[in-house]
Amino acid sequence: MEQDHQSAPAVVRAASLTKSIRVEPMTCTIGAQLSHVNLGAVAEDDDLLAEVKNLFFKYRVLFFRDQDITRAQHVAFARRFGELEDHPVVGSHPDYPGLVQIYKTPDSPLERNENSWHTDATWRDKPPMGCVLRCVECPPMGGDTMWVNMAEAYNQLPEEIKFKIAGLRARHSIEASFGAAMPIEKRLALKNRFPDTEHPVVRIHPETGERILFVNGSFTTHFTNYNTSANIRFGLDKAPGSAQLLSYLVSQATIPEFQVRFRWEKNSVAFWDNCSTQHYAVMDYPPSHRKMERAAIVGDIPF
Numbered sequence: 001m002e003q004d005h006q007s008a009p010a011v012v013r014a015a016s017l018t019k020s021i022r023v024e025p026m027t028c029t030i031g032a033q034l035s036h037v038n039l040g041a042v043a044e045d046d047d048l049l050a051e052v053k054n055l056f057f058k059y060r061v062l063f064f065r066d067q068d069i070t071r072a073q074h075v076a077f078a079r080r081f082g083e084l085e086d087h088p089v090v091g092s093h094p095d096y097p098g099l100v101q102i103y104k105t106p107d108s109p110l111e112r113n114e115n116s117w118h119t120d121a122t123w124r125d126k127p128p129m130g131c132v133l134r135c136v137e138c139p140p141m142g143g144d145t146m147w148v149n150m151a152e153a154y155n156q157l158p159e160e161i162k163f164k165i166a167g168l169r170a171r172h173s174i175e176a177s178f179g180a181a182m183p184i185e186k187r188l189a190l191k192n193r194f195p196d197t198e199h200p201v202v203r204i205h206p207e208t209g210e211r212i213l214f215v216n217g218s219f220t221t222h223f224t225n226y227n228t229s230a231n232i233r234f235g236l237d238k239a240p241g242s243a244q245l246l247s248y249l250v251s252q253a254t255i256p257e258f259q260v261r262f263r264w265e266k267n268s269v270a271f272w273d274n275c276s277t278q279h280y281a282v283m284d285y286p287p288s289h290r291k292m293e294r295a296a297i298v299g300d301i302p303f
């Protein structure tokens with residue numbers, strides 16, 4: 001199924017070369033580029049789908065070039081992993097519910113939420129398990145996306161920090177990110193529709209059982225069960241104690257050793273595990289256009 005990128009594909013299925021997958025790992029910790037594969041075909045082939053699924057959990061982000069697929073095929077591929085969800089602020093394609101249009105042009109509103117490290121929609125009780133993002137229009141240069149492996153970020157934490165954060169929980173909110181630029185009534189209505197939620201700071205991956213550092217700088221606001229006598233002597237300890245620890249944990253996403261960076265082309269696709277990664281869309285390309293379409297697959301309640 002998998003082979004070194006120097007060698008020939010290890011599996012050439014009986015029918016044709018289009019049913020072999022070539023795998024090129026992109027860094028030591030995260031990401032692989034898959035070729036000899038078409039996502040439209042994967043959506044209709046259980047064996048290919050099972051291969052892609054295994055690689056997905058192994059590499060956390062899979063990259064595909066030259067996916068000249070229709071929107072229906074994009075949706076059909078993502079739907080093989082679960083239901084899709086729309087976004088309350090970023091609109092979906094009118095004919096393809098669940099296909100969110102992340103279109104950036106010089107006319108786009110100034111507020112850009114993608115260029116900060118985040119796991120998608122942790123403000124939901126059930127954040128997406130994965131997302132399939134296709135590039136529809138690329139800037140001539142720039143507009144890369146970066147991903148980070150948050151299981152590795154957890155593994156490499158000092159033992160004393162792992163001990164300190166075991167059992168901690170944190171609040172996640174849409175209000176101060178997507179709601180920040182809204183007039184107060186609109187922001188409160190958004191928050192009313194999507195009340196703040198709470199997740200474990202260290203979640204367990206539902207498929208692999210790995211421990212994952214599950215806080216992010218975009219949506220995580222504070223710990224909800226930190227201020228106990230184990231951590232706090234006087235009131236003064238509260239703010240620096242928990243805020244500094246959260247800020248330290250959030251900063252782990254910025255460690256280059258855990259990251260991969262992808263240069264987009266038209267019809268490139270990235271499929272990422274939204275349980276164990278964060279991503280950051282680099283906003284260095286205005287006034288060029290950048291148009292992406294994303295299918296986010298509904299996930300489970302983190303535990």
Ligand code: SIN
Nearest residue numbers: 102114120145281292
């Ligand atoms: C996202 O934040 O889900 C989109 C990332 C991107 O546009 O590269």
